[in-house]
Amino acid sequence: MDIHLPLPAALRQRVQSDESLWAHAVSLLLSPPVVWAIWVYATSLLRSSNRSSALGFASLFVLSICVAPMLFVAYKVRNGKISDMHMRESNERYIPYSIAIVAGMATGIVYLNYDAGPVLLMVALVSIVELTIMLAATFYMKVSLHAMAMSSIISATTLLFGFAQALFFVPVLLLVVLARLVLRRHTTLQIMVGVLIGVLTPLAVVAAAGLLI
DSSP states (O other), rough: OOOOOOOOOOHHHHSSHHHHHHHHHHHHTHHHHHHHHHHHHHHHHHHOOOHHHHHHHHHHHHHIIIHHHHHHHHHHTTSSSSSSTOOOOGSSSSHHHHHHHHHHHHHHHHHTTTTHHHHHHHHHHHHHHHHHHHHHHHHHOOOOOHHHHHHHHHHHHHHHHHHHGGGGGGHHHHHHHHHHHHSSSSSSHHHHHHHHHHHHHHHHHHHHHHHHO
């Protein structure tokens, strides 16, 4: 149907029905940078006694790992080098992932030098590991970053706050998965791989840290 809303022309062309409109909205509002940023801010404030310091460290994570790569993607989309903000093609993801990995390493170094605390340090390490796995996987298939981000939050929340609190995010994960399938951005296999990476990485990082410490 024709969309008579004050939306960008590219968005009007992509939205073909009311059914896909909700899926576009879910993919945008629950995109990986958004959910990661909200979760990191909330977790930092809940787990820290010094809220101003926690806010500063969380902001560093958000700006470096969430915002910086997406600014690069937005610039490339505007210049026609990348199809859209969701990076439909696998080869469009190489540089943004690399930027996020390097930014994550720099953030981790800052956390170590300024004693940001074990929680934020683990979050930075999990992000680096996940993005590295996603970058490697991208050479073989387009894994769902949306599914990985939400399942990673469920896994990390379980470790930090317990399984009962993590259950809150399960319906959100299912909604995101359904939206990605409706939009045909990913196959079921690509989503399953994303969920698997998201669930296992925080567990593996925490287990490895326990062995090293």
